[in-house]
Amino acid sequence: MNTSPTSSLICAPITEARADLFLAASEEASRISDAVELRLDYLPDESLPQSLAELRSRVVQINKPLILTFRPREQGGKRNLTLQDRRDFWRGLAPEITNAIAFADFELDLVESFAGEQPPVPWDKVICSWHNFAETPHDLIARYERMAATSAAVVKIATQANRIGDCLRVFELIEHAQGKKPVIALAMGLPGLMTRALALSRGAMLTFGSLRRGAESAAGQPTVAELRDLYRVKELSRESMILGIIGDPVGHSRSPLMHNAALKTLNRDGVYLPFEVDDIDSFARDFVHPKTKKLGWNLRGLSVTIPHKLAIIPHLDHVDATARAIGAVNTVVIEGDELRGYNTDVIGAMKPLDELIDVKNARVAVIGAGGSARAICYGLNERGAEVTIYARDVQKAQPLADEFKARTSPLESFNGEADVVINCTPIGMRGHSEGQSPIKAESLKNVKLVYDLIYTPEETALLRDAKQACCQTLGGLAMLVGQAAEQFGLWTGLEAPVDVMWRAASLQARTSPPTQTPAAD
Numbered sequence: 001m002n003t004s005p006t007s008s009l010i011c012a013p014i015t016e017a018r019a020d021l022f023l024a025a026s027e028e029a030s031r032i033s034d035a036v037e038l039r040l041d042y043l044p045d046e047s048l049p050q051s052l053a054e055l056r057s058r059v060v061q062i063n064k065p066l067i068l069t070f071r072p073r074e075q076g077g078k079r080n081l082t083l084q085d086r087r088d089f090w091r092g093l094a095p096e097i098t099n100a101i102a103f104a105d106f107e108l109d110l111v112e113s114f115a116g117e118q119p120p121v122p123w124d125k126v127i128c129s130w131h132n133f134a135e136t137p138h139d140l141i142a143r144y145e146r147m148a149a150t151s152a153a154v155v156k157i158a159t160q161a162n163r164i165g166d167c168l169r170v171f172e173l174i175e176h177a178q179g180k181k182p183v184i185a186l187a188m189g190l191p192g193l194m195t196r197a198l199a200l201s202r203g204a205m206l207t208f209g210s211l212r213r214g215a216e217s218a219a220g221q222p223t224v225a226e227l228r229d230l231y232r233v234k235e236l237s238r239e240s241m242i243l244g245i246i247g248d249p250v251g252h253s254r255s256p257l258m259h260n261a262a263l264k265t266l267n268r269d270g271v272y273l274p275f276e277v278d279d280i281d282s283f284a285r286d287f288v289h290p291k292t293k294k295l296g297w298n299l300r301g302l303s304v305t306i307p308h309k310l311a312i313i314p315h316l317d318h319v320d321a322t323a324r325a326i327g328a329v330n331t332v333v334i335e336g337d338e339l340r341g342y343n344t345d346v347i348g349a350m351k352p353l354d355e356l357i358d359v360k361n362a363r364v365a366v367i368g369a370g371g372s373a374r375a376i377c378y379g380l381n382e383r384g385a386e387v388t389i390y391a392r393d394v395q396k397a398q399p400l401a402d403e404f405k406a407r408t409s410p411l412e413s414f415n416g417e418a419d420v421v422i423n424c425t426p427i428g429m430r431g432h433s434e435g436q437s438p439i440k441a442e443s444l445k446n447v448k449l450v451y452d453l454i455y456t457p458e459e460t461a462l463l464r465d466a467k468q469a470c471c472q473t474l475g476g477l478a479m480l481v482g483q484a485a486e487q488f489g490l491w492t493g494l495e496a497p498v499d500v501m502w503r504a505a506s507l508q509a510r511t512s513p514p515t516q517t518p519a520a521d
């Protein structure tokens with residue numbers, strides 16, 4: 001029997017286009033989610049009658065609240081349907097189905113077309129929905145009021161987030177609806193992810209999660225497993241600690257896996273989210289700084305990645321000495337009314353190296369002269385190493401060398417004259433030049449230790465060559481986890497569970513990043 005829905009539900013939409021898979025997926029979804037949305041519009045004409053017949057006989061076996069949706073293409077569905085087609089469809093639905101479902105999703109125009117009539121599904125089972133795929137307009141509250149004034153029981157508004165600032169309006173809407181008609185509100189697209197992850201904690205009735213990657217019914221939709229196990233959305237409240245990473249893009253980041261695993265292991269009431277931020281100034285003002293933020297949330301800290309490591313600095317009240325010297329902030333801590341900036345890349349990169357070798361007076365070859373080389377050169381200079389920067393463009397590398405008392409040399413000139421080699425280029429990285437090494441294998445004969453900052457793959461061609469030449473090796477996961485563990489300590493005051501974070505990062509390093517799909521909830 002389909003139990004009556006309450007609130008705080010993770011709902012899995014079924015987007016199978018094959019009749020034989022549709023109900024099987026529904027049953028699978030009912031095992032892992034709190035509610036199941038049957039997207040009947042995904043079924044082609046030839047499959048729909050068979051699916052409805054099967055649904056009629058098996059609907060009672062799906063023991064989770066069921067939502068039925070039959071969406072026209074222009075409103076984000078998969079079918080060309082006129083208003084009359086939709087009216088006929090709902091009027092023709094078998095009573096076994098309408099009795100068993102918890103809700104039917106009627107688009108606003110359909111709801112309005114049934115005004116003054118006996119609807120085909122009782123009004124207390126009707127979700128009145130409205131979608132906007134172009135933007136998140138400014139009049140969401142007026143739109144909600146119009147929809148709430150209909151006889152439908154629940155209002156659903158889903159809009160496209162073109163930038164993260166659009167999420168503010170969705171949260172305002174959820175706030176506005178408290179104590180009124182239940183609301184489902186979310187922003188589609190990756191910039192809208194925070195609305196999907198935080199909606200339940202702020203009083204929305206439901207959030208959508210796909211059954212698996214590739215089965216999303218809308219862009220930016222996480223999986224049920226991510227919502228439940230990674231972001232733990234059902235355990236969050238308005239008071240929960242919020243952490244996250246700001247960058248553009250951020251979809252590839254391993255940080256949510258590491259930090260959420262740490263929060264879960266230490267049983268902390270909090271979540272770490274990816275924030276796709278294009279405009280750092282408005283994000284810092286509207287979401288972050290305690291004196292100006294427009295969103296009432298318990299944001300406590302941020303990781304900062306490309307392209308905002310420099311641009312965040314004017315928004316900070318304090319910047320620590322290392323971050324100042326490197327000219328880049330990768331960590332923000334929100335303390336009272338102030339923002340403090342740190343750089344944990346140096347300690348994250350150097351700690352694992354310090355555990356293997358004392359670099360004082362050691363000859364260190366740094367390959368590359370970009371952002372990570374800067375953190376490495378700072379750490380090496382602090383420790384008194386003799387550093388040579390090998391770069392394809394020596395002139396470009398010279399300011400870095402001057403700043404940290406290093407020499408420069410063309411990359412192709414490297415001949416093995418070093419105790420330690422550190423690769424700070426992307427050469428060898430998956431999706432860039434996997435299988436290649438920035439230096440020749442023969443040049444590693446007399447090198448003691450090779451450190452490759454790349455972490456995908458975990459073992460690069462350079463590290464393989466180094467092992468064959470009997471060098472000690474260190475991979476980039478050590479730095480990735482090391483800098484994250486330092487951040488976690490700064491935000492929480494707790495010792496980070498490094499092993500747990502390592503496993504989480506390592507697992508992600510072997511899987512692919514999330515995808516965007518151009519559809520709608």
Ligand code: NAP
Nearest residue numbers: 368369370371372373392393424425426453454476479480
């Ligand atoms: P970056 O600022 O873009 O610097 C890359 C450096 O590599 C630049 O000096 C660049 O030279 C050089 N380079 C790029 N392609 C090259 C090529 N084909 N041949 C020779 N030199 C080349 O990047 P980054 O932030 O320093 O990151 C570098 C790598 O480190 C990344 O790919 C990443 O895998 C790794 N990394 C790891 C961690 C970690 O936590 N483990 C953290 C940060 C970075 P030009 O200036 O001439 O372009």
